[in-house]
Amino acid sequence: MDKIIGTLNGTPFTMGETLLQFSYLLAALLFVYGxxxxxxxxxxxxxxxxxxxxxxxxMISTMFLHKNADGQGIALTNIWIIIISIGIGTVLGWYIARTVKMTAMPQLVSFFNATGGLASALVALLEFPHADIHDVRLVLVTLLGLVIGSIAFSGSMIAYGKLDGKIKDIRAGIMKYVNIALLILVLAIFVYMLVSGKNTSELSWELYVLFGVSLLYGVLFVMPIGGADMPVVISLLNSFTGIAAAMAGFIYNNQAMILGGILVGAAGSILTVLMCNAMNRSLLNVIVGAFGGGPSSAEAEGGTMKEITLSDASILLSYSQNVVIIPGYGLAVAQAQHVCHEFDQLLASKGVNVRYAIHPVAGRMPGHMNVLLAEADVPYSQLVEMDDINPDMPNTDVAVVIGANDTVNTAAIDDPGSPIAGMPIIHAHEAKNIIVMKRGRGKGYAGIENQLFFGEKTRLLFGNAKDSLQALVSEIKSL
Amino acid sequence: MEQILVYFYTYKEVIFVIALSIFLGIEVISHVPSVLHTPLMSGANAISGVIIIGGIILVGHADTSHISTELVLGVFAIIFATLNVAGGFVVTDRMLEMFKKKKK
Known part of the structure; x- marks a missing residue:
């Protein structure tokens, strides 16, 4: 492996170095293909x-073939330390990934994202003192890796806490200014470190302050964001972790890390844009958090909500031809996916064509409803995307809205003054009948009154989605 | 202006890699059906654990004659990165397995 096989610009290179670079190329291709x-x-x-x-x-080729600037390979003791660390991480990660309940998936994805961000931040933190302050590019990418990795870590941990119900949203108006101030502070420390003229090893105090402030910014940046905006934040944090890893790739001039990191960064960004488009809001608008602001012009109208009895609902559903179920976060909260599938199978056995209409931002992470329903064994051919189901809505006998609100709110179409104006929705209001299952008379996450609930064709079934569905299933069975 | 061009020439290889990777990322991911949003995000998330290479290099060349901050934090970096990699790939597989079984 140490055999010198050629020279490049006067520097000899060995067989091992060549193989290492080749394996990185292969790894990068496997990432793209995967x-x-x-x-x-x-x-x-x-x-x-x-x-x-x-x-x-x-991982393996780095362990056995990597050489530092002095041409030294990784010593055996170090290899053992690395293997043991990897072993601990693998067993832990595997165990967590296998045992956590499927319904806790959004939290889990956030948690793993956090660990990746922290690893990037730690690598940057440890590499900084070795960097030459005059190598501006190196100092820049190291600090960027630290800042972005830290924000991804603490932000994802807060997202994890929120999705797990451990942390509540804090939506004080002052947060906006605190966040901007913190961001300016991060930039100020950043610039100071670049221009101070001190050596990197003398900047350790500043380095830890930067680390701390970035962590704090991550916490406060995710804190006010919640509910329907979670899918946006989660994909954004995901892309941050990728960018942080790419920055670390620049430190080591490692093409596999650069490519892998940027791929993830790009993928996360696209998903973020998709989620923003699905709400017709800009990213800035989501981050600053304009929801729950001024009252909409339609709010005063209101009206009365008309309830439906279980027997009426079961008769209506059993004698329909086309039923579309529109699930929302309420279905996930109530853990009603299994009984929901029982419900759709029961209707199908009576000759009803049952489909699910999936809004892109229904739930708390991109694709949340799909994972939730897949867990309950709902075939994915039965899940129809919003744009494909909307033309069919006028032919639908009953639209069953389960725990969804903003994604079917007609204010998005007909009230230009509404905070969700222009957001694409599932056209539940075009169905011949609408049955809405919701916990109470409250408003959705956006805090906007939903005219659909007061419509002529709409009937409400109050209660926890799981209980309502269960009662409905037994009612239909006894028909 | 001249400085920017000098910078570009100095780092041209890296800039090529970045530009093409971004394009590749966008091309590969766009038009993903929403069914796959979660697994895709989670799989991409696992790839961002590629930072583990950084951890390996760091710990690999660390002085092991005594326990230093660098060594300890480096070990933590590897553990966290592996959590991201192993957990990410396993959880994605678990999700996709769920999708798979009801294809029939």
Missing amino acids: LKLLSHPETARRGNIIAGAGMLLA
Whole structure:
């Protein structure tokens, strides 16, 4: 491996170095190919395994072939320390990933994102003192890796806490200014470190302050964001972790890290944009948090909500031809996915065509409803995307809205003054009948009155989604 | 202006890699059906654990004759990065397995 096989610009290089670079190229290709396969339902699982294989290859070849600037390889003691650390992480990660309940998926994804962000921040923190302050590019990417990694870590931990119900939203108006102030502080420390003229090893105090302030910013930046905006934040934090890893890649001039990190950064950004589009809001608007602001012009109208009895609802549903179920976060909260599937199967056995209409931001992470319903064994051919189901809504006999609110709010279409004006919605109001299951008479996350609930064709079934569905299932069975 | 060009020339390889990776990322991911949003995000998340290479290099060349902050934090960096990698890939597989079984 130490055999010199050639020279580049006068510097000799060995067989080992060449093989290492070659394995990085292979790993990078496996990442791209894996991600490509991941974006098609039939090949997704294989894609995931291929990307994983790329990672394993990069890890093993680094361990055995990497040499530092002095041409020294990794000593055996260090290899053992690395293998033991990897062992601990693998066992822990595997155990958590296998045992956590499927319904806790959004939290789990956030948690793993946090650990990646923290790892990037730690690497940057440790590499900074070794950097030459005159190498502006190196100092810049190291500090950027630290700041972005820290924000991704603390932000994802807060997102984890929120999704797990441990942390409540704090939506004070002053947060906006505190956050801007913190961001300016981060920038100020950043610039100071670059221009202070001190050596990197003398900047340790400043380095830890920067680390701390970035962590704090991550906390406060996610704190006010909640509810329907969670999918946006989660994909944004995901892209941060990728960018942080890419920054670390620049530190080591490691192409596999750069490519992998940027791929994830780009993928996360696209998902963020998709989620923003699904709400017809800009990213800035989500971050600053304009929801729950001024009252909408339609709010005063109100009206009366008309309830429906279980027997009426079951008769209506059983004698329908087309039923569309529109699930929302309420379904996830009530853990009603299994009984919901029982409900759709029961109707199908009576000859009813049952489909699910999935809004892109329904739930708390991108694709949340799909995962939730897949867990309950609902075939994914039955899940229809918003744009595909909307033309069919006028032919739908009954639209069953379960724990969804803003995603079916007609104010988005007909009230230009509404905070959600222009947001694409599922056209539940076009169905011949609408049954809405909701816990109480409250408003949705956006705090906007929903005219759909007061409509002529709408009937309400109050109560926890799981209880309502269960009662409905037994009622239909006894018909 | 000249400085920017000098900068570009100095780091041209890296800039090529960045530009093409961004394009590749966008091309590969766009038009993903919403069914796959969560697994895709979670799989991409696992790839961001590529920072583990940084951890390996760091600990690999650390002085092991005594226990230093660098060594301890480096070990933590590896553990956290592996959590991201292993947990991310396993959880994605678990999700996709769920999608798979009801294809029939």
